[in-house]
């Protein structure tokens with residue numbers, strides 16, 4: 001880690017490759033790439049989009065374009081070039097040689113940010129694993145030119161083992177160790193989650209595109225001081241706090257990592273594990289920067305991640321999703337008027353400004369309402385002799401299945417799936 005240093009002056013180049021479709025247009029992608037660079041303290045000296053009609057396997061860009069990048073580097077005194085796309089290891093090496101400067105691609109950049117931000121043990125393990133995976137792929141495909149014969153002492157491998165094989169094995173071993181550690185950490189966290197699931201407190205998860213305002217809203221609702229900044233990926237590790245809502249004494253609010261388009265594959269798994277918490281929520285609040293010109297594309301990306309997590313299938317969501325149209329204060333009066341109409345017509349949309357607090361009381365009201373009425377499928381295993389509880393479930397919830405689950409310590413066990421809202425769950429737990 002630490003491939004780039006804070007304060008480095010960089011050129012940010014967004015390749016617009018013909019035939020590759022994107023939700024975001026090139027200018028929006030360029031702005032996002034600048035945001036990523038800023039997030040790690042890089043000074044953006046200049047930035048531009050370069051159309052690529054045909055990918056050059058060796059350099060991605062054509063020779064004339066590479067010359068133009070070199071000129072721009074000179075003009076703007078840049079020591080680093082950020083390419084907002086995927087570079088093959090060979091392309092990266094060739095560009096570095098031709099430009100005489102360090103070149104980093106989008107995956108490398110996001111890995112750097114994640115490396116700097118991860119704060120919990122689990123987050124750090126995930127990011128290191130992702131980084132090793134990235135390095136490993138680079139070793140396999142490009143470092144062969146660096147291969148050199150190792151002398152025949154044979155501590156690590158047989159005599160004559162090449163350096164690249166040794167490096168590869170070391171990375172593999174390290175990854176194996178990290179995976180085991182990660183599993184251990186997750187087991188502990190899994191226990192916590194089970195315990196919380198049994199606790200009669202509903203969980204509200206904030207999700208959304210990076211920089212949408214999740215942490216700002218989290219802080220406003222909880223009085224906490226989670227880092228909320230105009231930085232992409234300000235939050236990496238999930239944070240939870242208790243809040244009180246109208247009609248609900250206690251609910252758990254969780255803040256999560258922001259989403260971004262084209263997340264590096266190496267980070268998808270890490271990211272998904274962090275987001276698993278979301279699948280145990282009673283309500284998902286999808287925080288949107290409604291003032292952003294790419295807000296629609298961002299929403300598509302967020303829904304895609306929720307789909308990957310299994311929360312959304314087709315048009316159906318298994319957990320109610322309340323959209324929060326945040327940064328309302330940034331809208332022009334005309335836009336505000338038009339969007340207010342749409343928000344009014346949809347009872348799963350609330351307009352708000354986490355910054356000014358406008359719309360927040362109504363949002364709390366709506367959350368309380370949803371939590372007392374939205375039923376989620378829950379599964380219980382109860383001794384068949386627990387007649388009172390079983391009867392209560394039938395009377396208050398919508399029982400979907402009630403089946404034999406074998407023998408327990410106290411005789412036969414029933415497995416019952418039932419739709420209950422969080423309030424009913426609380427009552428049931430206190431029976």
Ligand SMILES: Nc1nc2c(ncn2[C@@H]2O[C@H](COP(=O)(O)OP(=O)(O)OP(=O)(O)O)[C@@H](O)[C@H]2O)c(=O)[nH]1
Nearest residue numbers: 211212213214215216229230233234235258354355
């Ligand atoms: N004008 C305005 N700015 C806001 C509002 N909500 C958040 N912001 C600003 O938007 C920026 C990002 O806010 P965060 O709360 O850090 O966003 P996030 O969604 O947690 O971002 P990540 O953790 O990076 O995913 C900060 O500069 C906030 O001050 C709002 O309602 N209005």
Ligand SMILES: [Mg+2]
Nearest residue numbers: 214215234235
């Ligand atoms: Mg945040």
